[in-house]
Amino acid sequence: MKISVLEHEKIYFATKTDITNKRISEKYKQLLFQLEEKQQNKLFKWGRNFVTPQQWVGIIHFSDLTIEILPKIADEIPLEKTRGILINMLKVVHDIPVRDQIESEFAFIKNGLLDILVAFFIKELEIQLRKGTFKTYCKTKKRLNKIKGSLDISEQINNIFMVDKFSCKYSYYTADNLLNQIIKYTLTLIATLGISSANKTAVKRLLVLFKEVSYRNIQSIDVENFKLDRLNQRYDTILKMCKMFIHSYSFEIKCGENVLDFMLFDMNRLFERFIYKTLQKIYGSRVQAQVTKNYLLKSLESGKQKIMMKPDIVLYNKDSAIIIDTKWKVIRSFVSEADVYQMNAYSHSFHNIESSVLLYPKSTSNDRVVGSYEIQSNIEKKILLIKTIDLGQAARMSVFRKELIKLLEGRENSADSR
Incomplete structure (x- = not known):
């Protein structure tokens, strides 16, 4: 059943x-x-x-x-x-x-x-x-009635009175690996x-x-x-x-x-890794996951850094970068405050951030909040993009890659051309 x-x-x-x-x-x-x-x-x-x-x-x-x-x-x-x-x-x-x-x-x-x-x-x-079954050579030592492989001299001397046996070292081919x-x-x-x-x-x-x-x-x-x-x-x-x-x-x-x-x-983890692996296929080494180079706090007394920043994905361009955090959830009214605060921290802690992206699976509910937002700050204005990706396209990965490029770059492009 x-x-x-x-x-x-x-x-x-x-x-x-x-x-x-x-x-x-x-x-x-x-x-x-x-x-x-x-x-x-x-x-x-x-x-x-x-x-x-x-x-x-x-x-x-x-x-x-x-x-x-x-x-x-x-x-x-x-x-x-x-x-x-x-x-x-x-x-x-x-x-x-x-x-x-x-x-x-x-x-x-x-x-x-x-x-x-x-x-x-x-x-x-x-x-x-x-x-053919994969086999390997394994080394072993045994006392045998006749010499096989090479004689283990030190072991033979230790058993000098056992004249009917030889201390042998040899290799054998086995599937037990x-x-x-x-x-x-x-x-x-x-x-x-x-x-x-x-x-x-x-x-x-x-x-x-x-x-x-x-x-x-x-x-x-x-x-x-x-x-x-x-x-x-x-x-x-x-x-x-x-x-x-x-x-x-x-x-x-x-x-x-x-x-x-x-x-x-x-x-949650599967969606994050799926987006990362797909981006890696498109952009190669320009994409990194779980980047842990930056910290949010630094002690004025000891100089020690606290609260490691670890965004899901960072896409590096020539002079800038895009931070992407994936969220496997259904949005009820608007994205959570905690998620926005997190993206704000990422945007100001990493250098040369072009924009940050909160990426959700496509649904009628999630599509309602899709848009571009400016994070209000006295330091430097940062852009937060709220996007959805249609996983229904993942039945054909070439189509899905094209959709992901279009989503991040804001234009039609071919995954195969990269």
């Missing part, structure tokens, strides 16, 4: 689960409550007879029910297109270049978000495994999720190919620190997908005999 909802859409409580009317029973309510407590994040808004997902999107999987939460991209976009746009955003954020033949194969799949991501991963892994351990862990993780029977079968088939690879409990930091070289560079996409699954997935929570696992993405 699967219930698909948008963020901020109500899921009602009932005596019996009803997927058609998006109602869940008491046991699922309790599990969701436990999930929020365990994560120590505000995942949901709770009402007397309903729960509303907030800015976290993805999959919450129970033993017999999956809740798919999709972002509210725009006012009138069907779930299938919303799902596709979210997948595009995840691919951009995690630098996952899905091959054209894989993309076209799944273009019309109406399965859930997780099934499509898993299918991409399976197909890419199959392509690499057809070229960290890269394959990361892949095996990811496959094992995926196998526990609520995916289609076809994907489950494919994952089990792939796990058989990794039977000589030892199981290791991989953490996000292990994948982060792993560096590819020229021998295994072809696994770049696989490694990025492993990182996405491992970083986003959390193991099961138990409530009595009921179990849930989940893979959730914070849309």
Whole structure:
């Protein structure tokens, strides 16, 4: 069973689960409550007879029910297109270049978000495994009946009376290396999720190919620190997908005999990284994220600087710069005072700021406040731009890049010409 909802859409409580009317029973309510407590994040808004997902999107999987939460991209976009746009955003954020033949194969799949991501991963892994399993040479020491490799003289002397054994040092060719351990862990993780029977079968088939690879409990930091070289560079996409699954997935929570696992993405962070990665594709090194060079305060006594300024994105031009802060929210009446104060501080703390931009996802509500504003100041007048970007265009990234250029530069331009 699967219930698909948008963020901020109500899921009602009932005596019996009803997927058609998006109602869940008491046991699922309790599990969701436990999930929020365990994560120590505000995942949901709770009402007397309903729960509303907030800015976290993805999959919450129970033993017999999956809740798919999709972002509210725009006012009138069907779930299938919303799902596709979210997948595009995840691919951009995690630098996952899905091959054209894989993309076209799944273009019309109406399965859930997780099934499509898993299918991409399976197909890419199959392509690499057809070229051969990645193996490395490992050094080892063993006492053997005959000499293999080279003799370890010092060890042999220490065991001089064991005349029937030789202390040998040698290398052997094996698939049991960290890269394959990361892949095996990811496959094992995926196998526990609520995916289609076809994907489950494919994952089990792939796990058989990794039977000589030892199981290791991989953490996000292990994948982060792993560096590819020229021998295994072809696994770049696989490694990025492993990182996405491992970083986003959390193991099961138990409530009595009921179990849930989940893979959730914070849309605040995802929207910010998506805009940054897209701008980076257009402008290259002129774009920087989370710039931490400036401070708001400096102690007159000690000279120490306090309150680090950290805008989401800075776009550097030849003699000026634009500060961009992304906001994944729906504006009720006007942008928040805190956001404006923050942009004012950025504008006066960084040198040669041409303008600052508060960037929201496009919606009827958000479009009402779009405009150019002058920040009143006795020091220097600064311009604040309130803009929205249509994520519905993210189904085609070339179109979306063009829209982003037009938004920032105020004119038509071609993303491909840069």
